[in-house]
Amino acid sequence: MSNSQGNQTQLQRSMKSRHLFMLSLGGVIGTGLFLGSGYAIGEAGPLGAILAYLVGGLLMYLAMVCLGELSVIMPVSGSFQAHAAKFIGPATGFVLGWVYWLSWAMYVGLEFVAAGLLMERWFPDVPVWIWCAIFIVLLFTINSLTTRSFAETEYWFAGIKVLAVILFIVIGLAAIFGLLNMESQPAPYLSNFIGDGLFPAGMTGVFISMMTVIYAFQGSEIMGVAAGETEEPQKNIPKAIRNIVVRVLLFYVLAIFVLSAIVPWTEAGVLESPFVTVFDMVGIPYAADIMNFVILTAILSVGNTGLYACTRIMYSLSESGMAPSLFKKLNKRGVPAYALLVTLAFALLSLLTSIVAADTLFVVLLAVSGIGGTLTWMAIAYAQYRFRRQYIRDGGKVEDLKFRVRLFPFVPILCIVMCLFIFVFTAFDPTQRTSLYWGFGFVAACYLYYYLWFTRRNVELPINSNSNVNLVSEKDN
Secondary structure, eight states, X not given: OOOGGGTOOSOOOOBOHHHHHHHHHHHHSSHHHHTTHHHHHHHHOHHHHHHHHHHHHHHHHHHHHHHHHHHHHSOOTTTHHHHHHHHTOHHHHHHHHHHHHHHHHHHHHHHHHHHHHHHTTTOTTSOHHHHHHHHHHHHHHHXXXXXXXXXXXXXXXXXXXXXXXXXXXXXXXXXXXXXXXXSSSOOOTTHHHHTTOSOTTHHHHHHHHHHHHHHHHTTTTHHHHGGGGBSSHHHHHHHXXXXXHHHHHHHHHHHHHHHHHHSOHHHHTTOSOHHHHHHHHTTOTTHHHHHHHHHHHHHHHHHHHHHHHHHHHHHHHHHTTSXXXXXXXOOTTSOOHHHHHHHHHHHHHHHHHHHHSTTTHHHHHHHHHHHHHHXXXXXXXXXXXXXXXXXXXXXOOGGGOSSOOSSTTHHHHHHHHHHHHHHHHHHTOHHHHHHHHHHHHHHHHHHHXXXXXXXXXXXXXXXXXXXXXXXXXXXXX
């Protein structure tokens, strides 16, 4: 794990535009679509679910354009953690970085078990822990190699998921309008949309399903984490943002439309995977096995991306003096190997708590993970708001920004307000209310720790405090 020539401290810009786009797309298209979509339809009804995904897509768009402006002006690894530290304050950067790292590391551990459980379908006699170990070694190896090897692997992981969704939409639309015969029923056309009224569960169902929808979209911000390792960030980041929002919404809304049209909304919420049901109804052979493979790919993709995101966030924290300096050391392939090892170790420890401390520590970790994504989007919007005001105050011209948020300050303020509403809706849901107590309790503890360890001890952090923002240097263009 020694540094190349003993002085390699900067990450290399080796991700191309196609890697960045598929990384964000793959972070959004996962089990939330393949498994969670049935729950959203069951809670909100057909049209209600589509409305929920459209509103969720709007929030994702608001957060992404705010992140885009910041990532183009300051394309560093860790992205929004570094942006929050600079434009909101070091304490917020410290808290956001550790909350985001913990939330992803927690889910990485869970993904290993989920992948092992899926393998039981094909190999029922092989213990789950063996598959967990195999997948741990596989993803660790991918992330230990160059950033380019990670990006290329994730590109193909995401490609499998995207291809599955496209085939599902095409086959489903053909079945809906009678171009493809279904084995168990005639072509439904739009009967499921009008049979029980436009909003059979009322607007309450839309609000309840909104939680599931928002969590499904979270992961798109991974694009910002990769900004520090992207070729030509001023060109490729705006391109990725313009493409990602439209295509994610197109995939999600069309997939939900197909599911709602074929599967009655009263049955969708109790299906293990509505995608399998639809493939079965149109007579696709080995439908369950096909979807089992696609979902396995989605899970491994999430684990792969999670390890990458955690490693770069920890690297960013170390660069800012908010984590031990050991974590910013790179191996000869330009990867923060120590940060990767610690992340993997924590992921496995969090997995252990699901067995030995399921009602205590595991609940706390899960609660922090639940609010991490929404807090991140809120912080991104507020950091962009603070940056733009500072930029104008220091004499900067908005038209000089390579990528800028239009309708400022409406966009960041609307994003913040919508994130606050998510927490309000969560508070009214008894099953999710506890996550707010533990989640915000952890956030308060992080702020307190920062105050006691850094502020009271007058620890000087290596955060750029100059009033003017440094644009991308010429060597990065």
